[in-house]
Amino acid sequence: MTRRTVVTRGIVVIDVDACKGCDLCIDACPPGVLAMTEHRRNARGYRYPVLSLGCTACRACAQICPDFVFQVWKFDQPATTVVELAVDRAPADRAPADRAGADRAAADRDGTP
Ligand code: SF4
Numbered sequence: 001m002t003r004r005t006v007v008t009r010g011i012v013v014i015d016v017d018a019c020k021g022c023d024l025c026i027d028a029c030p031p032g033v034l035a036m037t038e039h040r041r042n043a044r045g046y047r048y049p050v051l052s053l054g055c056t057a058c059r060a061c062a063q064i065c066p067d068f069v070f071q072v073w074k075f076d077q078p079a080t081t082v083v084e085l086a087v088d089r090a091p092a093d094r095a096p097a098d099r100a101g102a103d104r105a106a107a108d109r110d111g112t113p
C-alpha cells in the first residue's frame with residue numbers, strides 16, 4: 001500500500017443542473033481533479049463534472065465553462081489529505097489526485113454516493 005499526500009487549496013461548487021456536458025472543464029483543469037460522471041445524469045439528461053481532492057482554486061474551470069456552472073472558493077490555509085493507493089506505485093501518467101478521481105468514478109459506476 002502506497003500513501004501520498006494531496007494538497008487541496010480550494011473547492012468548487014458545481015451547479016449540476018446547469019451543466020450541458022460539454023467536457024470543456026475537464027481538460028481545462030490543470031491538476032486534473034475534475035471528472036465527468038459515467039452513468040449519473042442531471043435533470044436535463046447530461047453527465048456532469050465531479051471534484052476530487054487537489055483543487056488549486058485556479059478558476060480555470062469557471063473561466064472556460066460557457067454556462068457559469070462553477071463557483072470557486074479558495075481556502076485561507078491549504079488542506080492536506082493522506083490517501084492510500086491500492087497499488088504499490090501509481091502509474092506514471094496518473095497523479096494522486098487523478099487516482100482519487102478514478103475512485104470517485106468507480107463509486108459513480110457502482111451507484112454509491
Ligand atoms: S479551480 Fe482549478 S484546480 Fe479547481 S477544479 Fe477548477 S480548474 Fe480544477
Ligand code: SF4
Pocket residue numbers: 018019020021022023024025026048049064065066067068069070
Ligand atoms: S464546461 Fe460547464 S457545461 Fe461544460 S461540462 Fe464543464 S461544467 Fe458542464
